[in-house]
Amino acid sequence: MTRLSTHVLAALAVAAGLASVSPAARADQPAPVSKGGETATSDKNPTGTxxxxxxxxxxxxxxxxxxxxLLNYCVETExxxxxxxxxxxxxxNAKTNAVPTDHxxxxxYAIGTAGQFLVGGKASTLTGLDQPxxxxxxxxVLARSRSLI
Structure with a gap:
């Protein structure tokens, strides 16, 4: 089985995500706000995104x-x-061709291995959550993976 380093794939996913949004578009977006009303920072999200x-x-x-x-991320982070x-x-991986043999x-798949995913065109991350x-x-994720095979 091909298992790619989460650090390499995280860098690729972040680079791809940043490249897909123009600097002007990012500047127009308001900063996320938490329940307490303060602006969210990247302190809880190590990707800084x-x-x-x-x-x-x-x-x-x-x-x-x-x-x-995501399952790869979950296994790699234990x-x-x-x-x-x-x-x-x-x-x-075999059923979805998530890791194509032609490389x-x-x-x-790459975005998932960075602990991130897309829903309705919006990115979310596991990396901002505590370990539990x-x-x-x-x-x-494991249960969903089992249901897909």
Missing amino acids: NLAVATAAQVAEISPANVAG QVSHEDGDAVQTAL AGNMD AQGKLCTV
Whole structure:
């Protein structure tokens, strides 16, 4: 099975995400606001991209290749054990062609391996969550992965 480093894929996903939005468009967007009314900062989001924090309900809406990438992220960050995740990931990658044999790459998979996903054209991330919350979301990702194979 081909497993790509989360650091390499995170860099690719962030670069692709930043490249897809023009600087003028980013300047026009208001800063995210938390419940308390303060402006959200990148302190909780190590990617520094102000992505929305992921929710379990969103996992049902993402592409199968993105789910495969998220499962890779969850295994690499030890939120899902290799014992539980590897066979599921191998089967899901084969079914969705998430990791093409021609090494052409799959951007949905790459984004997922960075702990990010797209729902309705908006990016969300697991990386802004604490470890217990990431673990809960990764359990949802594993269940969705199993349902797709």
